[in-house]
Amino acid sequence: MTRAHDMGGRFGDGAVRPEPEDAPVFAEDWHARALAVTLAAGALGLWNIDMSRHARERLSPKDYVRFSYYEKWISALADLLVETGALTEDDLREAGPENTLSEKALTADKVARVLAKGGPADRKGGPAPRFAPGQAVRTRLPADNVLVSGGHSRLPRYVAGALGYVLRCHGNHVLPDSNAHRLGEAPEPLYAVRFSARALWAHPEHPDDEVVLDLWQSYLEPA
Amino acid sequence: MPHDDDDHPHALLPPDPALRVKALETILVRKGLVDPAALDEIIDTYENRIGPRNGARVVARAWADPEFKAALLADATPLIADLGFYGRQGEHVVVVENTPAQHNMVVCTLCSCYPWPLLGIPPGWYKSDAYRARAVREPRKVLAEFGVTLPPETSVRVWDSTAEVRYLVLPMRPGGTEGMGEDDLAALVTRDSMIGTGLPGVPS
Known part of the structure; x- marks a missing residue:
């Protein structure tokens, strides 16, 4: 089974509320601070992007649903900082004495370089592609992480067990199911796979519509 | 491996989201783990550049x-x-x-x-x-x-x-x-x- 973040196809959420293109990038000042603190703390190098996503996903369902977007970020960040030993629970209760800036901390002069450098996920190693463009595949069912019970996965439940067709291979990419749990990057071929709306939904809007997902080789079986 | 108890450390921070962010920022700055000038630089990048x-x-x-x-x-x-x-x-x-x-x-x-x-x-x-x-x-x-x-x-x-x-x-x-x-x-x-x-x- 899955978690509250895996909401593709869910009913009951109501209308999408578009915003003007010129709306502020951050609706509240604290949204900007939450993003910046999260990126700056991430630059300490204590976790990877998959661990960071998983920290948000494993907020309790009650918190995941009631928290706004940046509340999820900041809460998951606090959890990660304690889990990695950067902070203690006592630190969270009360800000302690002032320390000098750690040499690991991101400084203003390095921000542009760090953001421009990014963190590519493609890797040279790993298995050869098992599937070619055009080939029929079926996604794993159940969609769970097979390495860790309740672990991170990027196989949404709405596509589990569905028949699709490989559109393209992106090369070998880090496997989140492993990397989120410090089990290694375990790179695998990553594919864009297209699914007919008819294969996913009992009442598709249009017979020719499709959904494409990026899926790792171990999520797929030949069909 | 996932920590699925419901007493997450984040619950120790103030419940109001703006105060929660401010508290965590203050703690990280005092610990020397985050440079406030870097935060301003990150925000400026995504607001203006x-x-x-x-x-x-x-x-x-x-x-x-x-x-x-x-x-x-x-x-x-x-x-x-x-x-x-x-x-x-x-x-x-x-x-x-x-x-x-x-x-x-x-x-x-x-x-x-x-x-x-x-x-x-x-x-x-x-x-x-x-x-x-x-x-x-x-x-x-x-x-x-x-x-x-x-x-x-x-x-x-x-x-x-x-x-x-x-x-x-x-x-x-x-x-x-x-x-x-x-x-x-x-x-x-x-x-x-x-x-x-x-x-x-x-x-x-």
């Missing part, structure tokens, strides 16, 4: 230059890097082209993946539960909420960004733009048209 005008330049060039467009559709990442738009959350970019037969639209149902170096920080609606839940199941109803109605002969292909590949929609070039230069073309390119929930403007 990296946003949808970057993506609009890519689209305008593709509209103006057929060779660039062909190369962009074949392998976008190196071309976008040449324009200076490589970076965090845009390490692997695929550009998908709208045609009369197919309209493309991008979502991230599992979180909020989005091509930051090309479009900046995603708007609130892109991160909303309603968009994440519905874009894959009923894209046409969602498009209607953005004022976009597609003819029945146009199929919709929704890209759910489940990996580190980031998708940018190349909208169709509007009619009446023959002979226009890249700057004027870029002015017609909206953020939503590059996500696929909108269409570009038309020349006045």
Whole structure:
């Protein structure tokens, strides 16, 4: 089974509320601070992007649903900082004495370089592609992480067990199911796979519509 | 391995979200783990320097230059890097082209993946539960909420960004733009048209 973040196809959420293109990038000042603190703390190098996503996903369902977007970020960040030993629970209760800036901390002069450098996920190693463009595949069912019970996965439940067709291979990419749990990057071929709306939904809007997902080789079986 | 007890450390911080952020920032700064000047620099970057005008330049060039467009559709990442738009959350970019037969639209149902170096920080609606839940199941109803109605002969292909590949929609070039230069073309390119929930403007 899955978690509250895996909401593709869910009913009951109501209308999408578009915003003007010129709306502020951050609706509240604290949204900007939450993003910046999260990126700056991430630059300490204590976790990877998959661990960071998983920290948000494993907020309790009650918190995941009631928290706004940046509340999820900041809460998951606090959890990660304690889990990695950067902070203690006592630190969270009360800000302690002032320390000098750690040499690991991101400084203003390095921000542009760090953001421009990014963190590519493609890797040279790993298995050869098992599937070619055009080939029929079926996604794993159940969609769970097979390495860790309740672990991170990027196989949404709405596509589990569905028949699709490989559109393209992106090369070998880090496997989140492993990397989120410090089990290694375990790179695998990553594919864009297209699914007919008819294969996913009992009442598709249009017979020719499709959904494409990026899926790792171990999520797929030949069909 | 996942910590599924419900006494997460974050509960030790103040419940009000603005105070929660402020408290964590204060703790990290006092610990010497975060430099406040770096926070200001990050915010300035995404408020003022990296946003949808970057993506609009890519689209305008593709509209103006057929060779660039062909190369962009074949392998976008190196071309976008040449324009200076490589970076965090845009390490692997695929550009998908709208045609009369197919309209493309991008979502991230599992979180909020989005091509930051090309479009900046995603708007609130892109991160909303309603968009994440519905874009894959009923894209046409969602498009209607953005004022976009597609003819029945146009199929919709929704890209759910489940990996580190980031998708940018190349909208169709509007009619009446023959002979226009890249700057004027870029002015017609909206953020939503590059996500696929909108269409570009038309020349006045």
